[in-house]
Amino acid sequence: MLRLQNLIYHPAATPEPILKSINLELPPQNLGLIVGASGSGKTTILEILAGLAEPTKGEIFWRTKKLSDLELQQLAGLVFQFPERHFCGGTVLEELRLGHPELDLKRVKDALSEVGLEDISLKTSPHVLSGGQQRRLALAVQLIRQPNVLMLDEPTAGLDWSMRIQLAKLLANLKKHWTLLVVTHDPGELIGIADRCWTIDRGDLQPIEPSALNR
Ligand SMILES: Nc1ncnc2c1ncn2[C@@H]1O[C@H](COP(=O)(O)OP(=O)(O)OP(=O)(O)O)[C@@H](O)[C@H]1O
DSSP states (O other), X not given: XXXXXXXXXXXXXXXXXXXXXXXXXXXXXXXXXXXXXXTSSHHHHHHHHTTSSOOSEEEEEETTEEOOHHHHXXXXXXXXXXXXXXXXOSSHHHHHHTTOTTOOHHHHHHHHHHTTOTTSOTTSOGGGXXXXXXXXXXXXXXXXXXXXXXXXXXXXTTOOHHHHHHHHHHHHHHTTXXXXXXXXXXXXXXXXXXXXXXXXXTTEEEXXXXXXXXX
């Protein structure tokens, strides 16, 4: 269970807090969906959970353990918006092993098969993959590290309708083994696979029934 307790993020330069005492609980093997407009604070939540920004106040727990920034970096696998823009390996294998040259081939292949890319050659350049395959590879890059929570920032942005459906199916499959937290301004096909939903408006996070997002 991931738990955020009274989390505030208020940089000195901003008149209003960017996150206003937010609370969130996400059980294991659930998909949590945070929906909010541009600038509402979605990416900031993920950056804090990935240990990339320090909250002003509040606590983050995994099960009963309160986590430090360093522990957060190990907890979370963050897939940025448009992750394919950040690929820097010359091949799929290099991309998966970036920062982890010791990872054995079995682990590489397991990560690829988790995202349905078991048939691609490890020598392929990430840049020649289709848009949908690139998103899958970006997920595998995080999954290979076996994070406790896989976090995705606008995972369906820039994908066409059929690729969005395929990605939603993949995420529904992944949550059988992993805990997922997704943030988006455009929930669409993600609503149907979400177990818990929240809306965020100017840093104010509130729970909402997934069915209410469809209205
Ligand atoms: N360290 C910071 N200092 C000042 N302002 C910040 C800081 N971090 C974030 N902000 C501001 O907080 C607001 C929320 O940003 P955030 O990126 O979390 O929003 P978002 O909901 O992810 O929007 P988008 O989808 O457009 O990225 C924005 O107005 C942003 O400029």
